[in-house]
Amino acid sequence: xxxxxxxxxxxxxxxxxxxxxxxxxxxxxxxxxxxxxxxxxxxxxxxxxxxxxxxxxxxxxxxxxxxxxxxxxxxxxxxxxxxxxxxxxxxxxxxxxxxxxxxxxxxxxxxxxxxxxxxxxxxxxxxxxxxxxxxxxxxxxxxxxxxxxxxxxxxxxxxxxxxxxxxxxxxxxxxxxxxxxxxxxxxxxxxxxxxxxxxxxxxxxxxxxxxxxxxxxxxxxxxxxxxxxxxxxxxxxxxxxxxxxxxxxxxxxxxxxxxxxxxxxxxxxxxxxxxxxxxxxxxxxxxxxxxxxxxxxxxxxxxx
Amino acid sequence: xxxxxxxxxxxxxxxxxxxxxxxxxxxxxxxxxxxxxxxxxxxxxxxxxxxxxxxxxxxxxxxxxxxxxxxxxxxxxxxxxxxxxxxxxxxxxxxxxxxxxxxxxxxxxxxxxxxxxxxxxxxxxxxxxxxxxxxxxxxxxxxxxxxxxxxxxxxxxxxxxxxxxxxxxxxxxxxxxx
Numbered sequence: 001x002x003x004x005x006x007x008x009x010x011x012x013x014x015x016x017x018x019x020x021x022x023x024x025x026x027x028x029x030x031x032x033x034x035x036x037x038x039x040x041x042x043x044x045x046x047x048x049x050x051x052x053x054x055x056x057x058x059x060x061x062x063x064x065x066x067x068x069x070x071x072x073x074x075x076x077x078x079x080x081x082x083x084x085x086x087x088x089x090x091x092x093x094x095x096x097x098x099x100x101x102x103x104x105x106x107x108x109x110x111x112x113x114x115x116x117x118x119x120x121x122x123x124x125x126x127x128x129x130x131x132x133x134x135x136x137x138x139x140x141x142x143x144x145x146x147x148x149x150x151x152x153x154x155x156x157x158x159x160x161x162x163x164x165x166x167x168x169x170x171x172x173x174x175x176x177x178x179x180x181x182x183x184x185x186x187x188x189x190x191x192x193x194x195x196x197x198x199x200x201x202x203x204x205x206x207x208x209x210x211x212x213x214x215x216x217x218x219x220x221x222x223x224x225x226x227x228x229x230x231x232x233x234x235x236x237x238x239x240x241x242x243x244x245x246x247x248x249x250x251x252x253x254x255x256x257x258x259x260x261x262x263x264x265x266x267x268x269x270x271x272x273x274x275x276x277x278x279x280x281x282x283x284x285x286x287x288x289x290x291x292x293x294x295x296x297x298x299x300x301x302x303x304x
Numbered sequence: 305x306x307x308x309x310x311x312x313x314x315x316x317x318x319x320x321x322x323x324x325x326x327x328x329x330x331x332x333x334x335x336x337x338x339x340x341x342x343x344x345x346x347x348x349x350x351x352x353x354x355x356x357x358x359x360x361x362x363x364x365x366x367x368x369x370x371x372x373x374x375x376x377x378x379x380x381x382x383x384x385x386x387x388x389x390x391x392x393x394x395x396x397x398x399x400x401x402x403x404x405x406x407x408x409x410x411x412x413x414x415x416x417x418x419x420x421x422x423x424x425x426x427x428x429x430x431x432x433x434x435x436x437x438x439x440x441x442x443x444x445x446x447x448x449x450x451x452x453x454x455x456x457x458x459x460x461x462x463x464x465x466x467x468x469x470x471x472x473x474x475x476x477x478x479x480x481x482x
Contacts, residue, residue, distance in 0.1 A: 031366050168364035176357045176367035194322070194330055194365040267435075272327075 001028045001064050003149045003181045004049050008058030011044045018044040020205045022058070023289070026183070026198060028148075030212070031175060033196030034185040035277055040202040042185040043082070046153050049183070050079040063148055075104055078147035082154045084138035088127030092137060095126055099141045111144035118170070132163030136170065143174050150174075152184040156191050168195055189274045199273070201280050208280050209288045213273060216288065220276055223251040225266035233263060240286045241279035252279040254288055316354035317347050317393075322363055330365055334373035338382065342396050353383060353391045 002025045009022040019041040026032055034042050047053045048060050051069020059067075066073035086095060092115065100106045115122065118136050126134065135155065142150055155171075156164045172195065175182060186192055199216060201209035209216070220240070223233070230242060230249035243250040252271060262268040271279075280286055318341045320334055328336070341347040354362075359370045374391050377383035384394045419429050 165364050169361050172360035172364055172367060173357050176360050176370075194363070194369070197366050197368050270327075 002026055002061075003028050003030075003032075004060065004062055004183065005065075006048075006058065006060040009045075009048065009055050009060050010057035011041075011048060011053065012056040017056075017205050019048075019202075022207045024200065024207060024210060026181075026200075026210075028063075028181050029179065030181055030198035031172075031196050032181070032183040032198040032200060033189075033192040033213075034183060034200045034202065035187065035189050035192065036202035036208075037281065038187060041205040042187075042202055043153055045202065046079070046151055046183070046185060050074075050077055050151050052079075076148040077151060078142035078145045078149075079151045080138045080142050080153065080155060083158055084135045084155075086126045086134060086138060086141075089125060091123050091125050092120060092129070093122040095137065095141065096122075096144075099144070103145050105146050107144045107146055110146075111140050114140045114143065114170075130163075131158055132160065132166065135159055135163065135167050139167065139171060139174075143178075146178070148180055150180055150182045152182070154185055154187070156186060156188070164191065171195075189277050193273045196273075199277070201277055203281055203284055206284075207289065208284070208286070209277070211288060216276060217270060217273070219255050219257075219288075220271050221253060221255060221260075221268045222271050222275070223253055223263070223266045223268055225249060225251075225263070229265065233266070237263075240288075241283050252276070254286075316358065317341075317351040319354065320359055320363060322365070331369045331373040331376065334359070334370065335376050335380075338373075338377055338393075342382065342393070347393050349393055349395070351393045352389075353377075353393065355390050 004024055004026045006022050006024040009019060009024070010017060011019045022041075022045065034045065036042055044053070048055055049062055049068055051074060054069070062068050062073045063076055066076075087098070090098065096108065096111050100108060112122070115137070118133070118140075120129065120133050120137060120140075126137065129137065135158075139152075139155075142152075152171075155167065159167060168191075171182065174180065184192070184196075197213050199209060199211060199213050200207060223237075225233070225248070227244050227247050227249040230244060230251060233239075233251060234242065237251070238254040238256070239251050240254055241252045252275070280288070318337070320337055322330060322333055326333065338347065338353065353374065356367050356370045356374075359365070360367050374383060374385065377391070378385065381395050382393065383391050385391045416429065419432070424432070
């Protein structure tokens with residue numbers, strides 16, 4: 001089952017396309033990182049997946065084949081918008097009460113247990129909680145709905161390092177317990193490196209990379225060797241990005257299989273998630289997409 | 305706050321830590337820390353490893369990473385899962401006899417002296433050793449190339465990583481015993 005599936009998906013605001021011709025098929029059971037620069041279309045994609053806005057073109061379904069935004073879909077999806085929107089003047093208990101009455105699925109016991117674990121008092125006003133506690137409260141409200149898919153838009157952007165770690169830790173514990181699928185966006189890739197096992201890179205409203213992190217890592221490598229031979233090598237291999245100095249060149253290449261031999265005279269090293277994402281973002285022409293719609297990693301112009 | 309809670313709940317013999325700069329994949333770091341703890345005696349037959357939830361709650365990593373590490377340990381015959389109870393230590397990593405280890409260490413020290421005399425510094429030695437080890441792994445064709453240098457680098461005792469895991473294992477054991 002795919003938690004989010006999209007074909008030809010597009011969203012236009014006025015004359016500008018926020019997202020264009022997006023094809024996605026995200027399998028269930030993953031923690032999906034949606035990354036890309038500001039304005040790449042991350043929030044637009046998330047909004048469409050939870051039905052907060054409709055597509056201009058194409059279609060999007062969630063959790064099998066439920067149309068995004070349909071009652072059946074919404075029952076099984078929880079969404080936490082950026083900066084954890086909550087009613088600041090309400091006590092925590094009232095916030096629970098409110099959310100409980102607005103939703104069909106609700107696990108009060110779980111919500112209270114989580115809050116007590118986090119030492120968040122029920123009688124405290126939301127506005128008096130720390131930013132980290134507010135984020136945890138928003139996460140608690142979302143999890144108490146027992147969703148099968150949890151969508152979070154920039155959940156870490158306003159948190160300090162400790163709060164980030166604690167938030168991610170409790171999110172991962174929920175994943176371990178419930179086996180729910182998670183999609184979260186961020187423009188800070190380092191935040192997601194240990195957490196995500198599925199990656200989507202959005203750039204200029206286009207899906208540039210989509211796939212399982214482990215597979216992406218296995219299929220990409222950094223070749224380091226003589227700059228003089230770089231052009232020749234780029235002719236034969238799918239080069240995503242080239243960094244070239246006087247005598248030495250680094251080529252981030254996409255291999256056709258995990259067992260691709262290293263060209264003689266070159267040294268191959270594995271790439272990190274951040275390195276991979278940056279390389280793609282710097283080369284808008286390159287793409288790594290699965291399935292029949294894949295635009296194979298194109299040979300991009302070698303930059304001097 | 306969180307740390308206090310962890311120690312209360314934690315009944316597992318060891319606690320994991322991650323070295324973000326090591327370049328070793330997270331799952332492999334977990335595997336290596338278990339192996340290391342076994343070699344040093346912090347872990348023994350029948351000890352319970354931390355549950356997946358315990359690990360992800362302290363390290364904030366994907367649960368699948370922990371599952372992968374535990375599968376790898378099971379595959380190596382070092383641990384076994386008991387449904388509903390957790391994962392338990394089953395065996396010990398195949399270690400060489402003390403005599404053999406001493407002999408190997410001697411040869412290595414001799415090599416280090418030669419390298420030093422030739423003017424190679426410590427970083428140079430590490431680089432050379434790592435490359436040679438990787439080529440060796442490649443020759444044997446055991447490790448898939450995608451992970452080759454990860455695994456190889458992982459197999460090399462990186463001083464920082466080892467000290468870290470030892471410190472962690474020591475601390476965890478102290479808690480476990482107390």
